[in-house]
Amino acid sequence: MNHPLDPEAEHTERPSPGYGLLRGSTALVTGGARNIGRGIALRFAAEGARVVVADTAADAADATVNHIRAAGGDAVAVVTDLCTEAGAEEAFAAAESRFGLVDTLVNNAYARVDARAFGPFLRLTGEVWEEFHRVNLGLLFHPTHRMARALADAGRPGTVVNISSHAAARAHRNHIPYDTVKGGVDAFTRAVAVDLAPWNIRVNALRPGSVEVDASDPDPRARQFRAAQIPLNREGTPDDIATSAVYLASPLSQWVTGQVFNVDGGMAAQARPPQTENGPVWTPRNIDDYDATLERRA
Secondary structure, eight states: OOOTTOTTSOOOSSOOOOOOTTTTOEEEEETTTSHHHHHHHHHHHHTTOEEEEEESOHHHHHHHHHHHHHTTOOEEEEEOOTTSHHHHHHHHHHHHHHHSOOOEEEEOOOOOOOGGGSSOGGGOOHHHHHHHHHHHHHHHHHHHHHHHHHHHHHTOOEEEEEEOOGGGTSOOTTOHHHHHHHHHHHHHHHHHHHHHGGGTEEEEEEEEOSBOOTTSOOOHHHHHHHHHTSTTSSOBOHHHHHHHHHHHHSGGGTTOOSOEEEESTTGGGOSSOGGGOSSOOOOTTTGGGHHHHHHHHO
């Protein structure tokens, strides 16, 4: 059996057996029906958590829950819009009626809202700007606020894992509302972590790199091009993000809060991708040519 965290293990949807790192916890994963959210839900269940899959896509949420149950886990789907106070209350009330207090929250949900949000700044309207931020920052604030109040009232510790993006630190063209929201995720993470630290509620964030999801271009050439930008030479999988989320949600990170972690195969560490590097990029395929290169320079 492969070690659950072995980078050479086959990357499949079904996580390998875990270590029970989240046994006894109840985790609510927003946007947990698909892609990274689904990967986190599956991995948390494999680590022993009771999982609440909160999403607006009922069929996909049920499919994720059925997958967890088939593997021996315990999960429930909640279909609601979490960008409002009422929606967050509905989700947590349903979770608490099934599992009791929720002590782990993954804020993964994101809404595209309006295609007009992805265009040039000079064509962006105030209406689109305000609605994009209302929805996406609401998806961050309302679930976090609801869980934190319940934990504080009960005198219980907890953890929040926010899913951010490289867009928080590096701009995309024609993505101004999106980049601004992701910058807000990072700032929210730090500010709320400091505020909730006296209650032992930890708040951290992950910045995923290029991850294979449903919307990824399946063309092998496109996949190869994306992988070539990454120092570890492959795109990530949802489970790559999920294993880092497990760390932040588990006692392994009990003295970690207010931090934002890149989980990206090394993308954020490099000054430029290999294709635009000044000089050769040495790999196992060409490292033996290095000595010959030195001789030619001599």
